[in-house]
Amino acid sequence: MKFRCLIVDDEPLAQEVLVKFIALVPSLSLVQKCDNALEALQVLHSEKIDVLFTDIKMPELSGLQLARSLSSAPKIILTTAFSEYALEGFDLGVTDYLMKPFSFERFLLAVNRAVGGKDPRDTAAPPPAPAAEPEFLFFKVDRRVVKVALADVLYLQGYGNYVKIHLRGARTLVATDKMTNVEKLLTGATFMRVHKSYIVALAHISEYDHASLAVEGVTLPIGDVYRKGFMETMKAQANG
Known part of the structure; x- marks a missing residue:
């Protein structure tokens, strides 16, 4: 199965890195890349997204504000060059925090944490036991x-x-x-x-x-x- 991904970043080069890395992982599928959080909200309301990669500092609506606005959020991985927002991000329950520039190995670690071997769309399944390994x-x-x-x-x-x-x-x-x-x-x-x-x-x-x-x-x-x-x-x- 494929985990559906959405990229939100106002930097084209940052988008390109994520597009490349997602393409290298067979179980990931890129649904869309957005230049801002408002555009991403439209996608999130119309498409099923499993993993959201979002920058923090963006015009009009930040990545953190985007995360707060979602009542039923996908797994969120923050991608940013500003470490001072890490604590606030984890308070929102994000899965991981990638500091730009990040390597493919670090990206892969974040993906493993996000998908965990389970389908995040399977809401009928019982919640996993605490501290259980993925499959x-x-x-x-x-x-x-x-x-x-x-x-x-x-x-x-x-x-x-x-x-x-x-x-x-x-x-x-x-x-x-x-x-x-x-x-x-x-x-x-x-x-x-x-x-x-x-x-x-x-x-x-x-x-x-x-x-x-x-x-x-x-x-x-x-x-x-x-x-x-x-x-x-x-x-x-x-x-x-």
Whole structure:
């Protein structure tokens, strides 16, 4: 399925960047790009929009005023060069805040936070449990954007600005991203960071002790900083 996007920005170059980035993500579809918030309001009243990318400082009506005016808002990602509006933006419940100029990797992180593997148009579905992981994430792999089902992930291994994703079936992907970024998106009870270099899918752990754990025959270390939290989590799961 495609998540329908709307761009609102009075700078043509900023629009071009977002158009390019949206086109690189297979599950995103650009509905329209608008030069101002008043034009965007007309689109929002006539089209179903899932993700709204809006600048803040615009003539007549700002991006923040636009967000406040929406009774049933899509996921909102602010794009701006002015960091002083960040707190006000998050008070309005925006999904993310992109500081111009932003990279494709940072854009992808915001998109992952917005779509979260769920269809935001499915209002009949029950609300997700707090701090639950999405069903999938997008990763930049070479020159492609790859959709990865988290149910297939065994563990993730960090290498500086890269993350090696180990999947079921002895498959691996090397994504351009940092472990800290990925960890922010995996905040529920399914995955856990057990070492500065490893995030593990708890369901795939076959055995463990205080120093290490095993995932499908691969032994991974447990870092000192993460040991207490890991042991408490495993004990809680065992007690059910």
